[in-house]
Amino acid sequence: MPLLARFLLATTLLLAACGDDGDADGDADGDAPAPPPPTEAGTGAISMGGGALGDGSITVPVAQGLLDAQPGATVAWTAFTIDLGEGDTVAGTGEAGFLYVVAGRADVEWGEQERSLGPEEGVLVNAGVPFTLRATGGSATVWDIRLRPPADGAAPDYAPAATLAWRSDPLQDIPPLPLAVMALVTVPPGGQTIVHTHPGPEFIVVTAGRIDYQNAHKEALGVGVGTAETIGPGVQVQKRNPYDEDGVFLSLFLVDAGQPFASAARFGGADGANPEANLASLDNGARVVAVSSAFGGAALDEPWGGDSAIDGDPATQWSSDGDGDGAWIEIELAAPAAVARIGFWTRTMGTSAEIRSFQVVGDDGETHGPFALSGPADMSYFDVEFTTQRLRFEAVETSEGNTGAVEIEVYAADAP
Numbered sequence: 001m002p003l004l005a006r007f008l009l010a011t012t013l014l015l016a017a018c019g020d021d022g023d024a025d026g027d028a029d030g031d032a033p034a035p036p037p038p039t040e041a042g043t044g045a046i047s048m049g050g051g052a053l054g055d056g057s058i059t060v061p062v063a064q065g066l067l068d069a070q071p072g073a074t075v076a077w078t079a080f081t082i083d084l085g086e087g088d089t090v091a092g093t094g095e096a097g098f099l100y101v102v103a104g105r106a107d108v109e110w111g112e113q114e115r116s117l118g119p120e121e122g123v124l125v126n127a128g129v130p131f132t133l134r135a136t137g138g139s140a141t142v143w144d145i146r147l148r149p150p151a152d153g154a155a156p157d158y159a160p161a162a163t164l165a166w167r168s169d170p171l172q173d174i175p176p177l178p179l180a181v182m183a184l185v186t187v188p189p190g191g192q193t194i195v196h197t198h199p200g201p202e203f204i205v206v207t208a209g210r211i212d213y214q215n216a217h218k219e220a221l222g223v224g225v226g227t228a229e230t231i232g233p234g235v236q237v238q239k240r241n242p243y244d245e246d247g248v249f250l251s252l253f254l255v256d257a258g259q260p261f262a263s264a265a266r267f268g269g270a271d272g273a274n275p276e277a278n279l280a281s282l283d284n285g286a287r288v289v290a291v292s293s294a295f296g297g298a299a300l301d302e303p304w305g306g307d308s309a310i311d312g313d314p315a316t317q318w319s320s321d322g323d324g325d326g327a328w329i330e331i332e333l334a335a336p337a338a339v340a341r342i343g344f345w346t347r348t349m350g351t352s353a354e355i356r357s358f359q360v361v362g363d364d365g366e367t368h369g370p371f372a373l374s375g376p377a378d379m380s381y382f383d384v385e386f387t388t389q390r391l392r393f394e395a396v397e398t399s400e401g402n403t404g405a406v407e408i409e410v411y412a413a414d415a416p
Contacts, residue, residue, distance in 0.1 A: 092158025
């Protein structure tokens with residue numbers, strides 16, 4: 001894809017993520033999901049900003065832009081702390097990266113652009129672009145974050161007194177001419193992100209409080225300020241905060257601008273999860289008979305359509321068109337079954353479009369439930385006992401809006 005087209009796509013995706021009102025899907029009323037923008041591979045709205053990673057976290061985009069040169073084969077995010085007295089100026093050029101104000105204020109000029117930055121604000125500076133950094137209104141502390149060779153621990157020539165703040169592990173599988181994104185994520189006490197993945201390497205560093213961190217390969221509890229983690233492309237990850245104060249971390253990404261920025265996912269081995277035994281699966285012969293509605297009038301097999309709730313892909317989801325408590329989806333299994341366990345994963349838009357409890361109606365018209373969901377982070381499972389071929393899942397209590405489902409599962413009594 002030509003660089004200009006990639007830039008326009010990246011800008012479109014970021015606008016779809018953030019919107020003027022801060023809603024995750026960039027809609028005017030804060031309720032309707034934006035239709036998936038075109039992408040090079042697959043479709044899906046960028047999931048970043050506001051409560052897009054679940055209403056238990058807040059994501060604030062800090063800076064973003066396409067890199068105009070491919071990073072080296074072996075690079076790491078490396079941050080140096082630059083301390084400036086009032087009026088002190090630093091000028092130079094360097095590798096691609098970000099300038100991020102930790103404390104105070106600083107004016108930045110780079111290329112033909114300029115901006116005054118306060119705490120927790122930053123800009124992307126591409127490789128070889130001259131920049132000037134000057135403290136204003138007092139002293140300032142700035143992180144100079146660059147994609148440098150991991151073994152290079154020397155302070156940059158333009159700031160020889162700078163000290164090393166932190167460094168990522170070497171970044172793996174960087175997409176061609178990636179979209180570089182910096183975001184600040186706050187997880188309040190009792191909150192958590194959904195389990196998700198990114199189409200490129202992510203790096204996080206905790207800047208305030210503590211969080212519990214888990215990815216597909218490890219779990220770390222109570223990680224505090226200065227703790228850093230590097231996450232590979234497509235690796236499931238979640239951050240949780242069981243502590244008494246906000247947990248805050250800075251995230252840096254190098255992602256494919258033609259892919260959804262973040263996609264809902266799940267950790268392997270979840271209770272009840274067995275794709276081969278899941279009767280409510282397109283692969284196992286199940287089908288969606290009908291839904292109360294679908295956003296934008298989507299057909300069952302289109303984005304936001306009912307099939308997205310039984311396709312086994314957490315990156316897709318069925319969204320009703322504003323049905324709220326009136327949302328329902330009816331699924332027909334390949335054959336009658338003695339159902340022993342059902343799973344339901346609600347979609348969410350952070351503060352709306354979330355099903356909090358549901359009920360199920362079988363062939364005989366008997367209603368089972370209601371079942372209270374634990375939240376939008378993953379599948380909730382419930383033990384049941386009835387025989388049926390069709391199951392109508394009906395919302396009971398919701399936060400209104402475009403309610404729907406990420407995935408639905410059904411298991412028979414003899415399921416492994």
